[in-house]
Amino acid sequence: MLKWLKRVIYTILIVFFLAVGVFFALRNPQLISLDLVFWQGPELSVALYTILSFTVGACVALLVSSVAYLRSERQIRVLTRKYEKALEDVDALRKASIAQELSVGKE
Template sequence: MLKWLKRVIYTILFVFFLTVGVFFAIRNPQLTALDLVFWKGPELSVALYILLSFAVGVCVALIMGSVNYFRTDRQIKVLTRRYEKARSEADSLRKASITQELTVGKE
C-alpha cells in the first residue's frame, strides 16, 4: 500500500526539482568560465555547471553507497557462516547430551 505513495512522492519531488532546474537555466543564461587552481574550464552556462556538479555528486554517492552495500553484504555472509557453525555445534552437543542421558539411564 505504501509503495504507490512512495512512488507518487518521488514523482512529485522529481517534477518539482526538474521544474526548478529548468527555470534556473532559463533565468540565468549568462556564460561563465570555471577557474580552478590548475585548470580553467570553458565558458558554459551557470546552470550547466550546476547540473554537472550535481551529476558528479550523484555518481560519488552511488559509488560510496555501493561500497557500503558490498561491505555490509560481506559482513552478513561471515556472520551467517558463524551462526550456522555455532548452531550445528549446539545441535551436536544436544545430541551428545541426549545420547549420554540415554546410556546412563539404561545402566
C-alpha cells in the first residue's frame, strides 16, 4: 500500500533535483579548466564539473557502503550458524536431561 507513495515521493525528489541541476547549469554557463596537480582537464562548464563531482562522490559512497554491507551480511551468516548450533546443543541437553529423569524415575 505504501509502495506507491514511496515511488511518488522518489519521483518528485528526482524531478526536483533534475530541475535544480538544469537551473544551475543555465545560471552558470562559464567555462573553466580543472587544474589538478598532475592533470589538467578540458574546459567545461562549472555545472558539468559540479555534476561530475557529485556523481563520482555518490559512486565512491556506494562502493564504500557496499563493502560495509557485505561485511555485515557475512557476519550475520556466521552468527546465524553459531546460533543454530547453540540451539541444537541446548535441544540435545534438554533431551538428555529428560531421558536421565525418566531413567531415574523407573528405578
